[in-house]
Amino acid sequence: MTTIHIRYKWLLFLLVIVTGISGCKKFLDTNDNPNLASNASVELLLPSVQAAIGHALGNPLQIHGSIWAQYWTQNPTSSQYRSLDQYSVTTTSFDRPWRMLYSDAIADIQEILNLTQGKAASNQYTAIAYLMKAYAFQLATDAFGDVPLTQTANPAITNPAYNPQQQVYDSILAFVDRAISLIDVDAEVHPGSDDLIFQGDMEQWLRFANTFKLRALLRLSEVAPQKAAAGIATLNGAEFLEDDAQIEYSAVGGNQNPLFSEMLGLSRVQNMVASETVAKFMTQNRDPRADVFFDRYRNTAGTIDSIIGIKQGSYRTNTRVFSLPSAAVGANGRNDQSANAPVKFMSAAESYFLQAEAVVRGWLTSGQTAASLFRQGIRASFESYNVNGVDTYLASAPAAQWPGGGTEAQIRAIIIQKWLAMTGNQGFEAWTEWRRTGYPDFFTVSLATALGDERLPARLLYPSSEVTRNVNFPGIRQIYEPVWWDVD
Template identity: 55%
Template sequence: MKKHIFKATAGVLTALSITLAGCSDFLDVNDNPNQTTEALPSLILPSAQAAVGIVLGNTYQVYGSMWSQYWTQNRSSSQYKSVDQFLLQGSNFDRPWQLLYADGMEDLQLIINQANAEPVKQYAAAAMILKAYELQMLTDAFGDIPNREALQGEQLNLNPHYDSQESVYDSIFALINRGISLIDASSEYIPGDEDMIFQGDMDKWEAFGNTLKLRAYLRLSEVNPTKAQAGIATLAGATFLTEDAAINYTSTGGNQNPLYAEMVGLGRTQNLVASETAVNQMKALSDPRLLAFYQNAAGTTTVNPIPQGSFNTPPSAAYPLSLPSPNTGAAPRSAASALAPVKFMSAAESYFLQAEAAARGWLAGDARGLFEDGITASFEAYNVTPGAYITTAVAAFPASGLAAQLKAIITQKYFAMNGNQGFEAWSEWRRTGYPDFFVRSVESSLPAGQFPARFLYPNTELTRNPNFPGAKVVTDKVWWDK
């Protein structure tokens, strides 16, 4: 019989209780109750998972989905105007930085430090893989970040030196390898329901680790293709995700989708609406998923988008705007939005990653077949009947020519990530240049032809860390962005 160190209660997310007194107070977690080597890993793991999910499903989702031009600022509100204009301040990123380091990485390290204890080993395996995921979130957003000195023992180091993004990626690969090496699905000590991503299924953790490694190596495709190819070669015969790696939420307070919860705290104001960029492309392809990602405009049977960044155009009663679907968590007036999952990685992404690796000749497999699997997984995730869409898309997949095949793969990945993996879609656009139909935001503060390429370092680093390496601007590219 499997032994679970701790049986989670239904309110595990409530451990990170949400105080919604406006945007500045959202999830203001200042005290970490788990800062003790005596804390049970079964209590720490869900706390860390929740912290990562909060950042991924809120800040990263908003910025990623607006900069991927799925969403834009509503004309009748103002919360995200600066995001659409690319007029950012370091303080915009204080909270996600804090949550990822102080409430995510610190907790995960507490578990990792106990990896040699047999009852903890499977928790440590999951913690290592999740820490690798978190490091990629941080370095893909900010570039060079604290890593080796981020923690002092089990405590957060407030004055760490920064590590190069290249070395952080080396740590990502090492953590995944170490985590996978510890996995023993037959162990009598495995996580249970307190594991909010896979409920203790260690085979799925291994598949997640392999898929994350594939994603990370492909991220190096333009900066170090030799290393990327060699790393992917080690994945021959590996298992990859065939279902979404996600946290699912409930309708009760403290357990809701984090973006929905923040919007409720902001008075249910609808700040996000459909962008013409994504919607018009989907309409041109007669994509049946359109209503999985957007709502018909009020009183109509159509999805009405607006040009990216056109929030200063006065609203018109004659042209009601379409909102994101409750599937995305960005519809605060719909109770169903509370249930939207936060997707760490999707099955669709897994197949598209494999398709790209196969197209490059770096991984065995049928690129066209995996491309089809990716589109199919996206339709299945939203219970949408594809009609002739998948057949048509697969028939148009280029028989040869890497550039043309990559364009097809990444563009379909972009459609699949609409509303749930905005940050990853933006990261893939930075890496590959696809999709190639992004437009200049109407109110962009940047020169023509320039787009945002990174997050800004938080003000807390500038003011508190004497080893802070210096401020960046939003157009400074990260290391792998060539």
């Protein structure tokens, strides 16, 4: 848990990714403001932070989330993720995401805040840093529960105390509010190509802040509904994301999607295949997104040409009939186009679904109905992947119909559509929303479960690095123990 500044591996990565997305902008362009000259390192720290979070989000958390959200399951012809499929993970499985979030991201975020403290010219960097801090801590606490928070700002503290999850969420919301107070959409000085997500567009960052605050408050819907309602009421009239907040990758210079990069390191072995849970649901609803998120299985006789999934944990069977995740979500090791798949921090579809739920609950006043926002979420999901047929889907798919059965039925419809939109591209968030709401309510227990009952994973385990080294480690948790906001 010591501060680790920009590492050589990140410098190599960032030199490629920043120049790759900058277009006509110069690398590290900050509008050539001399007031920022002494803070040049923030221009490297910011993309380092974003890349670290993107790597955690797009690789280990994407794999765990997408298997446990029942988008993917272990390929019967390989073995890399069998332990995930049978819920038999160990503490060593989580050293990487913990390190990525704490040593790689949160430590560098604090360095940005230290460098920009009291310097008004750096306010836009400070605002983005606070948003990344909120985002990183939400990932950490949603994954592990109680986590170190207040003592992480001091690198001299090598055994930071753990803070209760409720306190972590209070701080997350405070970080977002601090960012909102600093954002100036007309600021002359702001990041440029060193901002991997929005390239310094502060209007987009303000929308991100509002949308993320809505996400964080809705996470409290079951454990602290009055607090959630009061917080969401402050967002009445706010503008939310209408575009995906994401990092884009390419096949050039080792700048691949982080999941595909790992698959290359595993000699392109295809460990993930389509889960029957999502494939069957999409097929029943004639969802054209299925052909974007998965590749069709085609046999040599030409008698099968469809999206086919297998049951969770069926890797012990001899089946060879299944579809693979597509290159669009970076999960097909046999297709080099996987290198180009983005990592989504938040999507436009998610933004609309969050608003729809808040309106249904009576917590957000909007110029649109919940039904309209629900349909816009579906449209945004289709548009994000250039999928045709959204009008037909909205008119005929059972899952796309707005229910008239009251609040709970409407929340169920919203979350299931959110789950569909996040197929293979926001796996951790989809699994987290299932933990919060219980939807989708048709998940199946792995055929290979090691839990011996109907329990499903409800958290990540604390990493072995904390178990063995941090004297303030709060104790082992079981994979089926819910986190604080998961009250069902």
